[in-house]
Amino acid sequence: MKKLLALSLLSLATSGAFAADVTGGSSSAYVEALPSNLLAPETAGIAMPTTVGGIADPAAVVSFQAGPIAQTNGVLSGYGTSSAHITNPYNGVVTSETWKNKVAYDTEVYAYRQIAAPSTGFPQFGGEVIAKVAGAEVYFGEWAPVKPDPLPGNSTDLNLGSADRTVWYVGENPTTSMPTxxxxxxxxxxxxxxxxxxxxxxxxxxxxxxxxxxxxxxxxxxxxxxxxxxxxxxxxxxxxxxxxxxxxxxxxxxxxxxxxxxxxxxxxxxxxxx
Missing domain, CATH: 2.40.128.120 (Quinohemoprotein amine dehydrogenase alpha subunit, domain 2)
Structure with a gap:
């Protein structure tokens, strides 16, 4: 985990231009589908606000595979409806509660509930759900702003009843010329x-x-x-x-x-x- 965060900070400082082979969309300005510039650069990710109440910040796009999914896999070994906590290795603060499940058609679903503010410059992920299409670097999901004073322990409330809930999709290698x-x-x-x-x-x-x-x-x-x-x-x-x-x-x-x-x-x- 410590190495993961260190690599994130390095990537934030050295990220380059967005690649053209990642594309997607969303239902609001709170989320923007973009290539990552944190962790594995130019892979699928989304920009979210970096300040509470803000809109998507394209300067902080975390790679799904190298960021939240890797963190969840580090604390949950299998699928199910039970949760685990992700802790910031530098200050010992529990930043999120996470879940990992597998639903229809081998679709993996990862969920996150923000408990504490992320490190400076990283997204306010609030209530985030990331689903991965089996066999492809293609993702879809939901985002909602963090609840005021989120519970420090366990809760399944991702604030997805918020009027600001946003749905999104993003993937690598978009089809640019449709086959028959x-x-x-x-x-x-x-x-x-x-x-x-x-x-x-x-x-x-x-x-x-x-x-x-x-x-x-x-x-x-x-x-x-x-x-x-x-x-x-x-x-x-x-x-x-x-x-x-x-x-x-x-x-x-x-x-x-x-x-x-x-x-x-x-x-x-x-x-x-x-």
């Missing part, structure tokens, strides 16, 4: 107000992609979301009005991720080709 797809099936998981103590807030379904001659469609359902009317563009993105937006990943469009926003209903989703 004929009834390609994707096993997809959705997250909405994930409950780490019970693994509630998880839905699943199968989406079907058809693409050729410069246009395509994405159909099917994930939970209560019907994807009818969603169109695929030649650059690998897909959308439906302002409700659905997302991206395929990999040269063969082997994975996808995105968000659904309809009023107060906000869902992040992702999955891999069957």
């Amino acid at each position: 797809l004929v009834n390609a099936k994707y096993n997809v998981v959705g997250l909405s107000q994930y409950a780490p103590g019970t693994a509630g807030g998880v839905t699943s379904g199968v989406l079907t992609a058809n693409y050729g001659s410069g246009s395509g469609t994405l159909t099917g359902t994930v939970g209560a979301i019907n994807f009818g009317g969603t169109t695929i563009a030649s650059n690998g993105s897909f959308s439906r009005t302002t409700q659905i937006k997302g991206q395929f990943y990999g040269a063969n469009a082997d994975a996808l991720a995105g968000i659904y926003v309809n009023g107060s209903t906000k869902v992040a989703f992702g999955g891999a080709k069957q």
